[in-house]
Amino acid sequence: MLGRGLRLLGRAIHDEPGMFTYGVLGSSLFALMTVASAYVVGAVVGRVAVPAFQAHRVATGGLTLGAAVIVAVAVLKVVGIFGRRLGAGRMQFNLEARYRRQVTRRYLDLPIAWHQRHATGELLSNANADIEAAWYPIAPFPFAVGTIVMLVAAVVSLFVVDWVLALVGVGLFPLLFGVNVLYSRAVSGRVTRAQQLRAEVSTVAHESFDGALVVKAMGREQAETLRFAGRAGELRDAMISVGRVRGLFDPVLDALPSLGTLAVLLVGALRLRSGAIDLGDVVSVSFLFTVLGFPVQAIGYLLAELPRSVVGWERVQRVLVASGDMVYGEVPQAERGPATLTFDRVSFGYGGGPLVLHDISFEVPAGRTVALVGPTGSGKSTVASLAARLVDPGSGTVSLDDRPLPELSAAALAGAVALVPQVPFVFDDSVRGNVTLDREGIDDAQVWQALRLAQADGFVAALPDSMATAVGERGTSLSGGQRQRLTLARALAGRPGLLILDDATSAVDPRVEAAILAALRGADAGASVLVVAYRRATIALADEVIYLERGRVVARGTHPELLETVPGYAALVRAYEQVAA
Numbered sequence: 001m002l003g004r005g006l007r008l009l010g011r012a013i014h015d016e017p018g019m020f021t022y023g024v025l026g027s028s029l030f031a032l033m034t035v036a037s038a039y040v041v042g043a044v045v046g047r048v049a050v051p052a053f054q055a056h057r058v059a060t061g062g063l064t065l066g067a068a069v070i071v072a073v074a075v076l077k078v079v080g081i082f083g084r085r086l087g088a089g090r091m092q093f094n095l096e097a098r099y100r101r102q103v104t105r106r107y108l109d110l111p112i113a114w115h116q117r118h119a120t121g122e123l124l125s126n127a128n129a130d131i132e133a134a135w136y137p138i139a140p141f142p143f144a145v146g147t148i149v150m151l152v153a154a155v156v157s158l159f160v161v162d163w164v165l166a167l168v169g170v171g172l173f174p175l176l177f178g179v180n181v182l183y184s185r186a187v188s189g190r191v192t193r194a195q196q197l198r199a200e201v202s203t204v205a206h207e208s209f210d211g212a213l214v215v216k217a218m219g220r221e222q223a224e225t226l227r228f229a230g231r232a233g234e235l236r237d238a239m240i241s242v243g244r245v246r247g248l249f250d251p252v253l254d255a256l257p258s259l260g261t262l263a264v265l266l267v268g269a270l271r272l273r274s275g276a277i278d279l280g281d282v283v284s285v286s287f288l289f290t291v292l293g294f295p296v297q298a299i300g301y302l303l304a305e306l307p308r309s310v311v312g313w314e315r316v317q318r319v320l321v322a323s324g325d326m327v328y329g330e331v332p333q334a335e336r337g338p339a340t341l342t343f344d345r346v347s348f349g350y351g352g353g354p355l356v357l358h359d360i361s362f363e364v365p366a367g368r369t370v371a372l373v374g375p376t377g378s379g380k381s382t383v384a385s386l387a388a389r390l391v392d393p394g395s396g397t398v399s400l401d402d403r404p405l406p407e408l409s410a411a412a413l414a415g416a417v418a419l420v421p422q423v424p425f426v427f428d429d430s431v432r433g434n435v436t437l438d439r440e441g442i443d444d445a446q447v448w449q450a451l452r453l454a455q456a457d458g459f460v461a462a463l464p465d466s467m468a469t470a471v472g473e474r475g476t477s478l479s480g481g482q483r484q485r486l487t488l489a490r491a492l493a494g495r496p497g498l499l500i501l502d503d504a505t506s507a508v509d510p511r512v513e514a515a516i517l518a519a520l521r522g523a524d525a526g527a528s529v530l531v532v533a534y535r536r537a538t539i540a541l542a543d544e545v546i547y548l549e550r551g552r553v554v555a556r557g558t559h560p561e562l563l564e565t566v567p568g569y570a571a572l573v574r575a576y577e578q579v580a581a
């Protein structure tokens with residue numbers, strides 16, 4: 001653990017060499033001035049105060065000089081503290097900001113499959129608590145390095161004063177260091193567990209808040225509170241056990257320098273009597289031991305924080321090194337206008353598991369509307385995900401205008417294909433912001449046109465500020481159907497060549513849905529449409545229907561043809577109709 005901790009500190013120095021140097025220079029100045037202050041006080045006592053007591057007369061010159069040196073040392077100490085704090089603070093927060101940016105960038109680069117395996121609460125914890133834990137020891141880091149400078153300076157100065165007194169120091173300093181190491185060992189497992197529990201508390205909390213509606217509707221408040229209280233209680237216990245260890249070691253670390261001072265006074269008195277040293281020396285060394293105690297604890301804090309830091313870092317690292325990125329091609333732009341989508345012998349299984357799609361081939365010709373119909377779990381959403389290249393096929397090819405999707409750049413793909421999912425996601429922004437998503441070249445006239453095609457212009461015009469109306473977090477001020485139409489308008493505003501609707505109009509009134517599909521088939525939209533459909537009216541509007549069963553294309557043709565020739569299809573569509581009635 002110590003080795004990994006030191007490597008992490010090495011990375012911090014590598015990433016922030018300037019601020020580290022700043023902090024260490026400040027800290028070293030503080031350390032040297034701390035040692036110097038002890039000798040200045042000793043010298044003033046030995047050379048000014050003692051002779052003044054003996055002669056009953058104060059030497060004003062000596063006293064003024066002594067006072068001036070004490071003030072000068074104090075001022076330099078202040079400069080040192082300033083440099084150390086500034087360097088350490090900027091280093092810590094620069095590192096936090098840098099890795100927070102990297103982690104969030106990585107989240108956006110990682111594929112959907114990775115996100116499906118990781119809870120949102122855990123991701124929040126990675127980007128917050130884990131990053132903070134990883135760089136928390138940076139706060140005492142330059143101080144601890146300066147303290148080592150101080151200990152070396154202290155030992156050297158002790159030998160210059162008197163080798164017997166130096167032996168007291170030589171005995172004490174390793175003892176202080178040893179207790180610090182013991183402390184960090186004792187606390188390491190406990191902080192590791194606490195860090196893990198922090199992530200778990202965050203996951204449970206996020207799930208409860210995210211599912212607030214279900215929790216309330218199902219009367220699960222009590223159960224959820226208990227579930228959260230369980231984890232929070234475990235975290236509390238883990239933190240208390242860290243506190244217990246701290247409570248045991250802190251007083252020991254605090255008391256050791258005082259015991260050192262006592263030893264110095266005893267040994268110093270003997271040496272004074274034998275005439276080996278003078279009173280000033282005894283004062284210097286005992287003062288030195290008194291002022292050493294606090295900085296030495298910085299080493300303890302650093303060592304104690306290292307295990308938590310390593311755990312936090314390893315959790316962050318899991319995100320930074322996670323693989324499975326989509327590799328995009330070089331083609332900068334797909335052809336404009338309605339595109340032809342082709343599935344050629346496509347098979348697919350999630351995460352290398354059993355195949356959920358087998359040898360799928362079909363085409364959505366340019367400007368046409370094709371409906372995907374099939375029982376639940378037959379693979380319709382998976383086909384939609386493959387068509388939008390959220391996932392890549394295990395075998396076979398998905399192409400747009402005869403170009404395999406992986407040849408397109410990320411921007412070309414996003415411009416050419418728009419997927420509208422069943423559950424709409426609305427950002428905490430205005431209607432206009434939600435439609436444009438800050439994409440370039442979408443003016444208000446185009447936003448209105450997209451809203452019109454999505455049959456959303458009516459309700460948007462009736463909002464208090466029309467397109468500038470803020471829709472609240474996740475669009476809470478809109479109805480489900482309105483949210484769906486808003487996300488459809490968002491997809492249309494980008495003028496995609498292929499529009500994929502994965503049950504994207506389920507909350508919309510059937511007549512409005514029919515109007516939407518009719519508009520999409522008109523010349524205005526200029527897109528080919530692949531629609532996962534559950535309503536007879538929707539299906540009937542399609543030029544062709546692909547009927548899936550258990551991941552296979554069982555039949556294809558027009559709706560009336562399939563009704564007549566495929567009994568499974570006819571039964572399914574009839575069942576949809578009964579549900580709708």
Ligand SMILES: Nc1ncnc2c1ncn2[C@@H]1O[C@H](COP(=O)(O)OP(=O)(O)OP(=O)(O)O)[C@@H](O)[C@H]1O
Nearest residue numbers: 116350351356374375376377378379380381382383
């Ligand atoms: N992320 C996933 N990981 C593993 N298996 C999955 C995942 N998503 C879907 N599946 C499985 O793949 C199969 C096809 O699912 P898919 O969602 O494509 O079906 P669907 O026809 O859209 O179903 P529905 O009509 O219920 O939405 C199912 O057996 C499902 O359990």
